[in-house]
Amino acid sequence: MTERSPVAHSHGTAQAPLPAASDLYALDSTFSEEERMVRDTVRKFVRERVMPIIGEHFEAGTFPRELIPEMAELGLLGMHLDGYGCAGLSAVCYGLACQELEAGDSGIRSFVSVQGSLAMFPIFAFGSEEQKQRWLPPMARGEVIGCFGLTEPDIGSDAANMRTTARRDGASYILNGTKMWITNGGIADLAVVWARTEDGVRGFLVERGTPGFTTSNIHRKLSLRASVTSELHFEDCRIPAENMLPNVRGMRGPLSCLNEARFGIAWGTVGAARSCYEAALDYAKTREQFQQPIARFQLVQQKLVIMATELVKAQLLALQLGRLKDQGTLHPVQISVAKRNNVREALHTAREARSILGANGITLEYPISRHMNNLESVFTYEGTDDIHTLIIGQAITGESAFS
Known part of the structure; x- marks a missing residue:
């Protein structure tokens, strides 16, 4: 009796072709x-x-x-x-x-x-x-660039306790405070800024060039280096009352915006993970050690299999998230599940991929370390991994860890 291949079909029926390595679930x-x-x-x-x-x-x-x-x-x-x-x-x-x-x-x-x-x-x-x-x-049209001012130097996850204030003064509001880690801040023509008022948290549209509004870029970053990250400074910045967003009050406004951004992150990190996985797979097939490609080594295959599996899971999470959103049935907790999982696994994928490339993995000749560094920021922004864990925990237990 001849030994059968471990991948042979047990019933002798025609075997469907395997999809591409980066789309294993077709x-x-x-x-x-x-x-x-x-x-x-x-x-x-x-x-x-x-x-x-x-x-x-x-x-x-x-x-x-x-x-x-x-x-x-x-x-x-x-x-x-x-x-x-x-x-x-x-x-x-x-x-x-x-x-x-x-x-x-x-x-x-x-x-x-x-x-x-x-x-x-x-x-x-x-x-x-x-x-x-x-x-x-x-x-x-890209003629006006915008940014979003919520996070502050001493206020991150607990955004409801922001210190930036907007005080009504006749037909204007006087804005004071500082926002930090603001993507696009230094190139933005318009800032959407959230501030505490006597009427609760409100959103304001602040144009570049308004007296009392300045920006300063954050340098010496080791992550998101191909992105503008800035501080926004408001010192007795007078803006017209009609620049306030009229149709939202309280934290529902900024949190709904963050959910929109988190949705994009849940999908985007799939792309970063795929890029790292594909680079590692291609490298493993061509890099030879001990007179054979390293793709033949069991430990390298194990790393690639884990990456491929997590990529499939992340793709499925993102796709179902999108289908739910298009159906109008998406819940914010579902966004937290996908954001938390997909960023976490993309970061793990980048680290494993880097190990397959060895020293080559730390150079900009390959995308892996660039993605790995970037993902360290994505792991934190729009809600840290810990915060999303507690959001999901509260949803499934009915108990809040925030109070």
């Missing part, structure tokens, strides 16, 4: 034509325009501003919003775009996320019609 076949078109268009943009320059920008600590008009031309800015010059695409389309952008670099995806989900979304959801008409079309 999710590509579940996407609509429009979804695949969006994904492939953004993937082509990243391959042709982002990848040739992103390593140099990361090393120099600069953001490739020259790409903004191209991203706007592709309809990526506010792409999940309807009207006002926005593309009005589905949540899954938006997620797939985030996935491909972050396969290039977290800084590129962060720019698009902040512009669309943290700056344009609150205007779209909570702004007056006049505010929408004035700001959303030029933001969609």
Whole structure:
């Protein structure tokens, strides 16, 4: 009796071909034509325009501003919003775009996320019609860059206790305080700033050039180097009362914006994980040690199998998240589950991939360490891993660890 291959079919029936190594569950076949078109268009943009320059920008600590008009031309800015010059695409389309952008670099995806989900979304959801008409079309065209001011130097996760204040003074508000770790802050033309008022937490639109409003960029970063990260400073900054977002009060406003951004992160980190996995797989097939490719070694295969499995799980989480959002049945806790898992596993994937490349893995010739460093920030922002753990814990136990 001959020994059968461990992969032989037990019933002798025809075996279906295995999908691509980065799509083992054949999710590509579940996407609509429009979804695949969006994904492939953004993937082509990243391959042709982002990848040739992103390593140099990361090393120099600069953001490739020259790409903004191209991203706007592709309809990526506010792409999940309807009207006002926005593309009005589905949540899954938006997620797939985030996935491909972050396969290039977290800084590129962060720019698009902040512009669309943290700056344009609150205007779209909570702004007056006049505010929408004035700001959303030029933001969609990339002519006005936005940022989102919530986090403060001494106030991170406990954002409800922010110290930035806005005091009513006639037909104006006087804004005082500091916001920190603000993506796009140094290049933003418009800041969406959350502040405490006598009426609770409110959102304000603050234009660059307003007296009392200044920004300073944060340097010497080891993560998200190809992204602008800044402090926003407000010192007796007088803004017109009509610059307040009229249709939201309290923490529901900023938290709903964060959920929009977290949705994009849950998808985007799938792209970063895939990039690391594919680089490690290709390397393992060509790198030889002991007169054979290292892909033949059991420990290397084990690492690749773990990466492939976690990639499939992250892809499935992100896809179901998008389907739920498009159906209008998405709950914020489901976003926390996906954000927490997908960032965590993308970071683990980057570390395992780096180990397969050995010393080569620490260079910018390969994307892995760049992704690994970026993911350290993604692990923390828009809700730390710990905070999302406690959000999920509260949901399943009914007990709050926050009070």
